[in-house]
Amino acid sequence: MEGVLYSGLPREAAKELCLQPQGSEEARAFVSAFLKRSMPKKKDEAIQDVLTRKAVVLEHHCRRRKKPKRRKTKTFTAKQRRELGLFDIEPEQQRYELFLPLHELWKQYIRDLCYGLKPDAQPQMVQSKLLKADLHGAVVTVTKSKCPSYVGITGIILQEFKHVFKIITKDNKLKVVPKINNVFSVETDGFISYIYGSKFQLRAIYKTGFLAD
Numbered sequence: 001m002e003g004v005l006y007s008g009l010p011r012e013a014a015k016e017l018c019l020q021p022q023g024s025e026e027a028r029a030f031v032s033a034f035l036k037r038s039m040p041k042k043k044d045e046a047i048q049d050v051l052t053r054k055a056v057v058l059e060h061h062c063r064r065r066k067k068p069k070r071r072k073t074k075t076f077t078a079k080q081r082r083e084l085g086l087f088d089i090e091p092e093q094q095r096y097e098l099f100l101p102l103h104e105l106w107k108q109y110i111r112d113l114c115y116g117l118k119p120d121a122q123p124q125m126v127q128s129k130l131l132k133a134d135l136h137g138a139v140v141t142v143t144k145s146k147c148p149s150y151v152g153i154t155g156i157i158l159q160e161f162k163h164v165f166k167i168i169t170k171d172n173k174l175k176v177v178p179k180i181n182n183v184f185s186v187e188t189d190g191f192i193s194y195i196y197g198s199k200f201q202l203r204a205i206y207k208t209g210f211l212a213d
Contacts, residue, residue: 109137117191153175
């Protein structure tokens with residue numbers, strides 16, 4: 001094994017490869033240095049022991065690439081959004097007719113959500129779907145309230161917050177109606193459902209509504 005491993009190249013082969021012929025001692029030194037570089041964790045005795053075997057497995061050490069640190073994107077808090085007026089609806093946009101297309105989109109969204117809203121659809125199914133649905137664009141009416149001034153308010157929901165709805169009425173007035181202690185009715189293709197505002201306080205704090213350009 002050693003004789004084969006450390007034997008020099010024939011002169012003709014060395015000449016074709018443009019190599020300087022080496023003696024057996026030079027070849028031995030080259031192989032020893034090469035194995036030390038290839039197997040840095042092994043001691044000399046272990047390398048010599050490996051050479052007595054039929055196969056030599058060279059170790060390959062890859063440098064671990066450092067993962068780039070992700071920069072956390074800074075977001076505004078709810079208080080900062082309010083101070084910047086990000087939730088405000090400009091006075092010129094507070095017109096009922098601007099949001100009628102949004103209402104039509106919402107009706108189609110509910111039809112798709114309720115499998116077409118066929119006449120034989122179960123009211124319980126429609127009610128359960130509405131409780132989880134996005135209400136931006138829905139026309140709602142306050143039917144019951146501990147505060148009599150809220151009863152009868154009807155309009156399209158423009159924004160939903162944790163505790164209130166922002167509703168635009170037909171006379172172009174923007175109303176802020178609290179959810180708690182209020183019951184809302186929603187009519188869709190002949191189906192009338194009632195929503196207890198207190199239950200809707202468990203929803204997300206804020207969902208972005210669609211505003212007209």
